[in-house]
Amino acid sequence: xxQVVVTQVPAPQPPIPPDLVMIGRSGxxxxxxxxxxxxxxxxxxxxxxxxxxxxxxxxxDQGLQRQVEELEQRVTELSQREVRMSELEERLDFxxxxxxQRSDVAQVPRRAGDGP
Numbered sequence: 001x002x003q004v005v006v007t008q009v010p011a012p013q014p015p016i017p018p019d020l021v022m023i024g025r026s027g028x029x030x031x032x033x034x035x036x037x038x039x040x041x042x043x044x045x046x047x048x049x050x051x052x053x054x055x056x057x058x059x060x061d062q063g064l065q066r067q068v069e070e071l072e073q074r075v076t077e078l079s080q081r082e083v084r085m086s087e088l089e090e091r092l093d094f095x096x097x098x099x100x101q102r103s104d105v106a107q108v109p110r111r112a113g114d115g116p
Contacts, residue, residue: 054061
């Protein structure tokens, strides 16, 4: 009789795959380069994004708003001065006509027997 000895052999474990990113490379992984590129893009594009957001939001810089208000006030004052200037021109024309009429009357010779 032959005796059969049965021994249990553990099931083979699949091999652990090597890190595919690091095969044949000695530098940092691609994620580092992606993060650096995103950081640079954010720094360069931040002013543009902020200006675009302000424009969309409708918010204006307080210094610019103050300058616009001052300019609007100056335009209003100048238009009021223009109206006053035209009134003064009309008064001056009227005064010149009165003076011209008086000088015409003074130059007319008097006839004997008229007036005092």
